[in-house]
Amino acid sequence: MPVKWLMHFQPNQGTTLTSQVMAEACAVAESFPGVSRDGRWRSSMTFYRAVPRDQSLPAPSDLPRDLIGISLHDLPNEYLFVMRSQRLILRAHSSVQTVMDKLQSYKGRFFINFEGLQYKWGDFKLRIGKCLYNPNEALRGIVMEVEYLPLSSIDKSQRVMEEFYEIWREAVASKLLAGQFINTEVNFVEYGLGDSYTPQHTAVLYGMCVVQVIASSNKNQ
Amino acid sequence: MEPQQQAGSGDAPPKQVAQAMDRLGRAARLIAEIRLGADRILEALLVSNENPRLSEKAAELTLGEEDAMRRHFLDLRTVGKQLEDSGVLSGALRSRGNSWGLHMPLVCPDGAVVAYAWKRQLAGQAGASAVDRARLALKAFSDQKRRFFPQLEDDQLNRSNNDTIKFPPTKRPRLLHRPTQSPNIDSTEQKPMLADILKSIQTEAPGVTISTYQRLEWSKRAESLALDQPKEQILSNLSGSFNEVAVIELVASGVFRVLVSLHPAGSTDPDAVAFFSPNEGGSYLHSRGMSVHHVFKHVTEYADKALQYFQSSDPNKALSHLLSWICSHQSLFTKNCSKCCKLLAMDKSLALLLPPVHRPYLLNSKDHDQDFATAYHIGCSSYDV
Numbered sequence: 001m002p003v004k005w006l007m008h009f010q011p012n013q014g015t016t017l018t019s020q021v022m023a024e025a026c027a028v029a030e031s032f033p034g035v036s037r038d039g040r041w042r043s044s045m046t047f048y049r050a051v052p053r054d055q056s057l058p059a060p061s062d063l064p065r066d067l068i069g070i071s072l073h074d075l076p077n078e079y080l081f082v083m084r085s086q087r088l089i090l091r092a093h094s095s096v097q098t099v100m101d102k103l104q105s106y107k108g109r110f111f112i113n114f115e116g117l118q119y120k121w122g123d124f125k126l127r128i129g130k131c132l133y134n135p136n137e138a139l140r141g142i143v144m145e146v147e148y149l150p151l152s153s154i155d156k157s158q159r160v161m162e163e164f165y166e167i168w169r170e171a172v173a174s175k176l177l178a179g180q181f182i183n184t185e186v187n188f189v190e191y192g193l194g195d196s197y198t199p200q201h202t203a204v205l206y207g208m209c210v211v212q213v214i215a216s217s218n219k220n221q
Numbered sequence: 222m223e224p225q226q227q228a229g230s231g232d233a234p235p236k237q238v239a240q241a242m243d244r245l246g247r248a249a250r251l252i253a254e255i256r257l258g259a260d261r262i263l264e265a266l267l268v269s270n271e272n273p274r275l276s277e278k279a280a281e282l283t284l285g286e287e288d289a290m291r292r293h294f295l296d297l298r299t300v301g302k303q304l305e306d307s308g309v310l311s312g313a314l315r316s317r318g319n320s321w322g323l324h325m326p327l328v329c330p331d332g333a334v335v336a337y338a339w340k341r342q343l344a345g346q347a348g349a350s351a352v353d354r355a356r357l358a359l360k361a362f363s364d365q366k367r368r369f370f371p372q373l374e375d376d377q378l379n380r381s382n383n384d385t386i387k388f389p390p391t392k393r394p395r396l397l398h399r400p401t402q403s404p405n406i407d408s409t410e411q412k413p414m415l416a417d418i419l420k421s422i423q424t425e426a427p428g429v430t431i432s433t434y435q436r437l438e439w440s441k442r443a444e445s446l447a448l449d450q451p452k453e454q455i456l457s458n459l460s461g462s463f464n465e466v467a468v469i470e471l472v473a474s475g476v477f478r479v480l481v482s483l484h485p486a487g488s489t490d491p492d493a494v495a496f497f498s499p500n501e502g503g504s505y506l507h508s509r510g511m512s513v514h515h516v517f518k519h520v521t522e523y524a525d526k527a528l529q530y531f532q533s534s535d536p537n538k539a540l541s542h543l544l545s546w547i548c549s550h551q552s553l554f555t556k557n558c559s560k561c562c563k564l565l566a567m568d569k570s571l572a573l574l575l576p577p578v579h580r581p582y583l584l585n586s587k588d589h590d591q592d593f594a595t596a597y598h599i600g601c602s603s604y605d606v
Contacts, residue, residue, distance in 0.1 A: 002500070034572025122515045122573035150498040150514040151554065153475025160554050160576065163565040167574070195475070 002149045003157045003197045005165065006205040008131075008213045009142035011179035017217065021177060022142050025128050026117055028168075028175050035121045041073040041129060043114040045210060048106035067106050068210075069097070070203050073114075073127075080203040087191045089200040110134065112210060114143060123149050124164065131213050141213035144168075144181060152197050154188070184209040241307050244300050251297045258290040368484060415463045415489050418541050426548035432470045436486065439468040439507070446502025463487060468508065471544070473551045475499060477517070481543065482508035489540045494528050494547070496520045515571075519578040519599065520550065527582035534584060546582050549593040553578070560601035568599050575599065 009025065011017050029035055048067035068082040071094065079097055081090040100106060116129025124146060131141035146164060151157040165183055172181060186201075186208050188194075193201055262283055269279035419431055434442060467486040471479040478499050484492040493508035496517045505511070512518055527546055531539040557564050558577040565574050577596035 033567070033569070122571075122575070124574065150500075150512075150516050151475065152500045156475035156554055159564055163563065164574065167565065167567075 001152060001197055001199070002125075002147050003151055003154055003161065004145055004147045004202055004205065005161050006184045006202075006209050007144045007146070007165070007168075007181040008184065008209050008216075009144075009177075009179055010182045010216055015178045017139060017141065017179075019130065019139060021179070022116065022128065022130050024175065024177050025142060025144065025172070025181075028171050028177070029119050029121075029126055029128060031171070031175070032121060035119050035126075038118045038120045038125070041114075041116060041118045041127050043073045043129075043206070044071050045069065045112045045114070045206060046108045047110050047112075048100070049109045051104055051107050053105075068203075068207050069100070069108075070206055071097075072199060072202055072206075075199055078199065080199060082203050082207040084207055089191060089193075089203055091200060112140065125149065131210070140217045143209060143213070153195050154197055154201075155195050182212070184212065237307060241304065244304050244307075248297060248300045248304065251293050251300065255290060255293045255297070258286050258293065262286045262290075413489065413538070413541070415466060415483075415487070415540075418489060418544065419469070421541070422544045422548065425545065426551065428473055428551050429548050430472045430474070431544075432472075433463070433466040434468045434470065435465045436467040439470070439480075440504065442470075443502065443506040444504055446506065447504075448502070469544075471547055472499060473548075476551055476553055477520075478506075479547050479550075480506065480508045480510075481540075481547070483540075490536075491528060491532075491540050491543050494521070494524045494543065496524060496550070515573050516553075516575055516578060519575065520553070523579055530582055531584075542582075542584065546580065546593050549580055552596070556596050558598045558601050559595040560597055563598075566598040566600065571599070577601070 009017070009021060011021070030037070046069040048069060050063060050065050050067070064083045064085055066084070068084065070080045070082065072078070072080065077094050079092050079094045081092065082088075083090075111134035113132045113134055114129045115132065116127060119126040119128075127145040127147075129143055129145075130139055131143055132138065133140045146161065146168075148157055148160055148164070151160070165181075169181060184205050186204055188201060188204065191200070191204050193204065265279040265282045265286070269276035419433070422429075423431055464487040467483055469481040469483065471477075471481070476499065478497045478501070480495050480497070481491050482493045484490060495508050495510050495512070497506055497510075497512045498514050498517055501512060501514075511521060524547070528539070528543055531542045531546075535542060554576055555564070556577065558566065564576050566577075567574055575598065577598045579597045579599060579602045580593055581595055581597070581602075582593065
C-alpha cells in the first residue's frame with residue numbers, strides 16, 4: 001500500500017490550539033493549485049488498560065498493561081492493536097472489538113477520534129483532521145496524514161516525502177499559522193516492520209503521534 | 222446524370238452549402254468510376270497479352286470502357302466547373318458578407334473536405350486533422366490486425382483484388398508479396414541477438430530485474446499482479462528460448478515496473494513501452510497501457526518519444542538504447558532536476574507536484590557510454606527532448 005507520513009501541529013509557545021487552526025490548515029491545503037477536496041475521513045483510537053482477573057494476585061509481567069486499539073479510515077474491516085512496550089502489532093478483523101467487550105480482560109479507558117477533510121493532489125493524498133478526546137469532544141490536536149500513491153517502499157520514497165514536507169512547512173509558515181507541523185519519526189525496524197509500507201506502519205505512526213499530541217497539549221494547558 | 226438546379230446567389234447559404242457538398246460527393250464518385258475504368262482497361266490489356274484467344278473480347282471491353290471513361294470525364298468537368306463557380310475550390314467565399322456565418326466547403330491541399338470553414342477556426346485545428354485522425358486510427362487498427370491476425374493479411378488482399386481483377390490467382394502473390402516474417406536475425410551481422418542485449422543490460426544495471434515473457438504468459442502475470450503483489454522481488458525470469466519473446470519486463474524494486482513489447486515476437490525491435498508503479502497490477506498492465514499515477518503517465522508519454530527517436534536514429538540498436546534509457550530511471554524518485562536542483566516541483570500548467578520525469582534521450586555521435594544521466598522537470602526542460 002502507498003507510503004504515508006503523519007504529522008501533528010505543534011502550536012507556538014504560549015498559544016493554545018483552537019479549531020481555527022484546523023480551518024487555516026485546510027485553507028493552506030486548498031491554496032495549492034490542483035488540490036481537490038475528496039470527502040471526509042475518520043479514524044479512532046482506544047486506550048485499553050488490563051483488568052486483572054484476581055485483584056489479589058500481581059499482574060503477570062509478560063502481559064502488557066496498556067494496549068492501544070486503532071480503527072483506520074482506509075481499512076474499515078480491520079482493527080489493529082499496538083503494544084508499545086513490547087513493540088508488537090496485531091492485525092485483526094474489526095469484530096474483535098466485540099470480543100474485547102465480552103472478555104473484559106482489557107477495558108477501554110479513554111478514546112480519541114480523528115476526523116477531518118481529505119484532499120487529492122495529483123499523486124498525493126492529504127488528510128487533515130482534528131484529534132478529539134472522547135467523551136467531551138475536547139480538541140487535543142490537529143494531525144495531517146500525507147500519502148504518496150505511486151510508491152510503497154519507505155526507503156525509495158524518503159526523499160519525495162521530505163521535499164513534500166518542506167513544501168508544506170513553507171506554505172504553513174507563509175500563511176502565518178500559529179505553529180508548525182512536526183513529522184512523526186518512527187524506527188520501524190524496532191517494531192519488526194520492513195521497507196514495504198503496511199497498515200501496521202500506520203498503526204505505529206498513530207500510536208507514536210498521539211503520544212506526542214497529548215504531551216504537547218498537556219504542556220500548553 | 223440528373224440535371225442539377227443551379228444554386229443562384231438568391232439561394233440561402235445553407236442550400237448553397239448543401240449543394241456544394243452534394244457536388245463534391247458526386248465528384249468523388251466520378252473519380253472512383255474513372256479509376257475503376259482505368260483498372261479494367263489495364264486488365265483487359267494484360268489478359269489479351271496473356272491469352273491471344275481472348276483478345277477480341279478484351280478489345281470490346283476496352284472500347285466500352287473508353288466510352289464510359291469519356292463520359293465520366295465530361296461529367297467531372299461539369300461538376301468541377303460548378304464547384305469552382307460556387308467558390309468551393311478556392312475558398313474565395315470565406316469572407317462573404319451575407320453568408321449567415323456559413324462558408325462554402327473547402328477542399329484542403331491534402332484532399333480533406335472541410336464542410337464548414339468556421340468550425341476549423343473554432344476547433345483551433347487544421348481542417349485536415351480529421352483526416353489525420355482517421356489515418357492514425359486506420360494505421361493503429363491495421364497494426365493490431367497484422368500483429369494479432371497475421372494469417373489474415375494475405376487472404377484479405379487476395380479477396381479484395383479478386384473482385385475487380387479477374388486474374389489467374391498465381392499472378393497475384395508476386396505483385397502483392399509482402400514479407401511477413403522478419404529476416405533471420407542471425408544472418409544480419411549488425412543486429413545483435415536478444416539474449417546478448419539483455420545480458421549486457423543486466424550487467425550495466427544490476428539494480429533492475431529483467432524478465433521475458435510470451436504474450437499470453439504476460440497477460441496471465443499481469444492479472445496475477447492485481448491479486449497478489451509478490452512480497453519479495455522475483456528472480457529474473459528469462460525465457461529459455463528467445464524466439465517467442467514478445468514482452469520484456471524491467472523491475473526496479475520499489476521504483477518502477479516497465480513493459481517493453483517486441484514486434485515481431487522474438488525480434489529485437491521494440492514497438493511500445495510503458496512505465497508503471499511496482500504496486501500496480503491488472504489487465505491494463507501492458508506496453509500500450511497507462512499507469513493510474515501521474516508521475517508514471519508522464520514518464521510513459523516521454524518514453525514514447527524516446528522510443529520513436531531511437532527507432533529512427535539507430536534502428537539496429539534501438540532496443541539496447543531504450544533499455545539503457547529505461548534503466549537510468551532507477552533514480553526517478555531520488556535524482557534532483559539538473560536545472561533547478563530540486564526533486565519535487567510544482568508544474569503550473571498541470572497543477573501537479575512531480576519529480577523530474579524528463580530524461581533527455583539524444584544520442585551522441587560517439588555512440589558509446591551513453592549514460593542518460595540528466596533529468597529535468599517538465600517545466601525545466603528547455604528543449605523538446
